[in-house]
Amino acid sequence: MLPSFPPWLPWTHLRTCLHSQGLPIQKATRNGNSCSLAILHPPQHPAPRHFNWIVGALTTWLGLNVFLFVYYFLLFDKDKKFYYTRVVLGSALAWARASAKCLNFNSMLILLPVCRNLLSFLRGTCSCCRRTMRKQLDHNLTFHKLVAYSIALFTAVHIIAHLCNFEWYNDSQQAADGSLSSILSDLHQDEESNKWLNPIRSNNTTPAYVTFTTIPGLTGVIITVALILMVTSSMEFIRRSYFEVFWYMHHLFVIYFAGLVIHGIAGLVRGQTAESLKEHNPELCAQDPKQWDRKNKHSQCEEPEFGSIPAESWQWVLAPILLYVFERVLRFWRSQQRVVVVKAVMHPSKVLELQMHKKGFSMEVGQYIFINCPSVSCLEWHPFTLTSAPEEDFFSVHIRAAGDWTEKLNDTFQQQKPKTPRIEVDGPFGTASEDVFQYEAAMLVGAGIGVTPFASVLKSIWYKFQHADQRLKTKKAGHAAFNLDNDTDVVTGLRQKTSFGRPMWNSEFSAVATAHPRSVVGVFLCGPEALATSLQKCCHQYSSLDPRKVKFYFNKENF
Amino acid sequence: MGRIEWAMWANEQALASGLILITGGIVAVAGQFKGWPFAAYAIGAGVLVCLLEYPRGKRKRGSTMERCGQKYMTAVVKVFGPLTRNYYVRAILHAVLAVPAGFLLSTILGTVCLGIASGIYLLAAIRGEEWSPIEQKPPERPQLGGGTIKQPPAMPPPRPPAEARKKPPLEEAGHTNPVAVTAEAE
Numbered sequence: 216m217l218p219s220f221p222p223w224l225p226w227t228h229l230r231t232c233l234h235s236q237g238l239p240i241q242k243a244t245r246n247g248n249s250c251s252l253a254i255l256h257p258p259q260h261p262a263p264r265h266f267n268w269i270v271g272a273l274t275t276w277l278g279l280n281v282f283l284f285v286y287y288f289l290l291f292d293k294d295k296k297f298y299y300t301r302v303v304l305g306s307a308l309a310w311a312r313a314s315a316k317c318l319n320f321n322s323m324l325i326l327l328p329v330c331r332n333l334l335s336f337l338r339g340t341c342s343c344c345r346r347t348m349r350k351q352l353d354h355n356l357t358f359h360k361l362v363a364y365s366i367a368l369f370t371a372v373h374i375i376a377h378l379c380n381f382e383w384y385n386d387s388q389q390a391a392d393g394s395l396s397s398i399l400s401d402l403h404q405d406e407e408s409n410k411w412l413n414p415i416r417s418n419n420t421t422p423a424y425v426t427f428t429t430i431p432g433l434t435g436v437i438i439t440v441a442l443i444l445m446v447t448s449s450m451e452f453i454r455r456s457y458f459e460v461f462w463y464m465h466h467l468f469v470i471y472f473a474g475l476v477i478h479g480i481a482g483l484v485r486g487q488t489a490e491s492l493k494e495h496n497p498e499l500c501a502q503d504p505k506q507w508d509r510k511n512k513h514s515q516c517e518e519p520e521f522g523s524i525p526a527e528s529w530q531w532v533l534a535p536i537l538l539y540v541f542e543r544v545l546r547f548w549r550s551q552q553r554v555v556v557v558k559a560v561m562h563p564s565k566v567l568e569l570q571m572h573k574k575g576f577s578m579e580v581g582q583y584i585f586i587n588c589p590s591v592s593c594l595e596w597h598p599f600t601l602t603s604a605p606e607e608d609f610f611s612v613h614i615r616a617a618g619d620w621t622e623k624l625n626d627t628f629q630q631q632k633p634k635t636p637r638i639e640v641d642g643p644f645g646t647a648s649e650d651v652f653q654y655e656a657a658m659l660v661g662a663g664i665g666v667t668p669f670a671s672v673l674k675s676i677w678y679k680f681q682h683a684d685q686r687l688k689t690k691k692a693g694h695a696a697f698n699l700d701n702d703t704d705v706v707t708g709l710r711q712k713t714s715f716g717r718p719m720w721n722s723e724f725s726a727v728a729t730a731h732p733r734s735v736v737g738v739f740l741c742g743p744e745a746l747a748t749s750l751q752k753c754c755h756q757y758s759s760l761d762p763r764k765v766k767f768y769f770n771k772e773n774f
Numbered sequence: 775m776g777r778i779e780w781a782m783w784a785n786e787q788a789l790a791s792g793l794i795l796i797t798g799g800i801v802a803v804a805g806q807f808k809g810w811p812f813a814a815y816a817i818g819a820g821v822l823v824c825l826l827e828y829p830r831g832k833r834k835r836g837s838t839m840e841r842c843g844q845k846y847m848t849a850v851v852k853v854f855g856p857l858t859r860n861y862y863v864r865a866i867l868h869a870v871l872a873v874p875a876g877f878l879l880s881t882i883l884g885t886v887c888l889g890i891a892s893g894i895y896l897l898a899a900i901r902g903e904e905w906s907p908i909e910q911k912p913p914e915r916p917q918l919g920g921g922t923i924k925q926p927p928a929m930p931p932p933r934p935p936a937e938a939r940k941k942p943p944l945e946e947a948g949h950t951n952p953v954a955v956t957a958e959a960e
Contacts, residue, residue, distance in 0.1 A: 371797070374883070375797070375801050378798070378801055378802070378805075378807075378879060378880045379801070379805055381879060382805065382807045382808070382879075385808075386808075421808075421809075421879070422807075422879040423877075423878065423879040423882060426879055426882075436882075436883065436886070439883060440883070440886055440887065440890075443787075443790060443794070443887055444787070444890070446790070447783065447786040447787045447790050448783060448786070450786050452782065452786075452830075452839050453782060453783055453786060456779075456782065456833065456836065457777075457778040457779070457782065457783070459778065460778055460783055618777070619777050619778070
């Protein structure tokens with residue numbers, strides 16, 4: 216008979232259950248200060264070795280960026296086609312074009328890491344692939360941010376180069392000194408044909424006026440402002456404190472992509488046409504521009520004629536945009552499927568537990584879902600780790616009230632209306648907790664609400680043990696407590712916490728290292744950055760250089 | 775969106791605008807573009823905005839992450855009292871600073887961004903927000919247990935009432951030795 220976990224503190228009950236099953240508790244340290252530590256000791260199971268695919272992926276990305284930049288820089292800086300353009304603009308042309316190519320490349324990449332359904336699909340189909348490869352898909356948000364930073368950098372380069380371009384085109388148009396540059400600017404300006412070089416037509420205008428009256432200039436300003444707003448609202452501080460600002464502002468990416476596609480349509484970047492190059496070799500003819508004469512048949516140099524580079528941003532970003540549209544449609548379709556809230560429990564410390572049921576939903580340990588509650592906010596989706604085990608017939612999340620949306624959700628459920636508020640669910644999506652069982656020994660550290668992924672793991676172990684699941688390698692499980700800011704200690708009922716203090720990581724790590732001198736130990740954290748830094752330090756400190764001896768590998772969940 | 779402190783976002787936006795103004799200004803001055811005096815002004819305005827916006831204000835709820843090394847600028851900004859505390863003043867200041875930079879293409883992006891920051895500050899001011907400095911915490915006493923002990927007991931342990939604590943009279947307290955003890959003479 217499946218046990219029902221008491222309304223509060225499922226893990227105390229779990230510990231009692233583990234006790235009653237005769238599982239030797241390795242370690243039971245209770246910390247009143249919101250940390251939980253569990254040590255699992257599966258017997259000899261060869262652990263996968265970490266190969267740093269991350270470094271490989273990053274190097275590839277960086278290499279492609281460098282290659283694109285250098286290749287197109289040299290193209291625009293050396294090619295004969297742009298000889299006359301360079302006379303007016305110098306190497307600012309090459310800087311602008313090279314950065315534009317990199318912008319196209321990165322704009323293509325930036326949408327891909329946030330297609331979480333696509334990534335889940337890839338992760339699922341790659342179950343035959345090496346686990347370490349699949350793990351790289353967990354770093355999608357980090358990659359998204361990295362690509363965003365590079366877009367910001369290349370945008371800066373691109374804009375500075377074009378500021379120079381506009382200024383020099385304007386100067387060239389206004390100059391009347393008979394220099395090569397001013398002659399080039401006057402070419403074909405009066406005709407209807409599209410053969411001019413200098414896009415600035417008048418000689419009493421300003422670069423600012425030209426910017427706001429041409430398509431590339433105007434779209435450029437608009438998408439740059441959109442980009443800046445997106446970046447400032449996604450700073451870590453803003454994201455963690457005021458998620459809604461981040462979420463809504465980030466949808467400006469629609470404007471960014473729309474503007475990007477339109478940006479190059481006007482074709483203001485000009486190079487000499489191929490036919491013109493046949494009759495007019497710039498390297499020879501540039502020395503004597505006064506000899507250019509289209510009427511004079513004896514002249515070796517006809518007047519040069521210019522044409523546009525076609526707009527190509529759409530070729531880069533069309534596929535990712537379509538993929539992302541498909542992703543959003545898929546999310547919407549999944550969200551329309553009926554979710555039944557089987558049970559809603561209000562825990563102390565403003566934690567709401569929702570137990571739900573959805574047809575066709577299947578999960579693995581430590582995965583997370585996105586939840587939307589239309590009565591709280593129709594457009595917002597927020598991620599929460601699943602706290603139930605796959606063996607249970609419902610799935611649950613524990614939601615701590617920590618901001619506008621979570622507080623409103625708490626209030627909505629507390630009002631106990633006759634009809635429970637409708638919940639929409641998207642997911643589940645996988646994270647590093649799935650790998651817990653792959654290590655010979657694992658340390659799970661959760662701080663505060665960060666114990667949620669590991670609750671799922673521990674419950675799952677319990678169920679597997681209960682059903683004598685042969686696949687469970689875990690022979691022993693030890694764990695310790697937790698948690699949160701109660702006024703009274705959960706065990707004794709006194710005001711003073713039973714054990715006041717945080718675990719001394721040094722002693723914990725050295726104890727594990729002594730107990731498992733030849734193992735690979737996975738350290739899993741779901742908690743604050745400060746804790747991550749100290750754990751990572753301990754991992755480095757206690758890992759032996761000898762590959763046969765103990766090694767600690769650090770895994771962090773990131774939301 | 776009930777509990778958002780708009781000033782926090784306005785602060786990020788204004789800081790970014792300051793940097794953009796400085797960059798645009800440097801480009802135009804270095805390239806000696808037409809109208810570069812506006813760019814020189816933009817550099818000055820950008821520096822002023824960055825210095826003003828660098829120290830993050832204290833959030834009303836929750837803890838605030840300080841920017842690296844901001845305590846020096848906090849001291850300076852605090853000196854101006856209501857001028858820097860009040861967000862209406864900041865909104866107007868940013869709007870005024872932004873205008874001259876709008877006459878030059880290189881700095882017009884800074885104008886637009888600073889203008890947006892000014893608008894968000896206006897929204898923050900309407901909602902009654904104020905800048906308050908993040909104060910330095912007094913240095914903590916050196917802790918026992920290597921800083922791992924938090925919230926040690928504040929009250930003494932429960933004791934039985936005074937009567938029960940009194941020692942019982944000597945005769946009753948004595949115990950019988952199982953082995954006879956003889957005092958040996960020195």
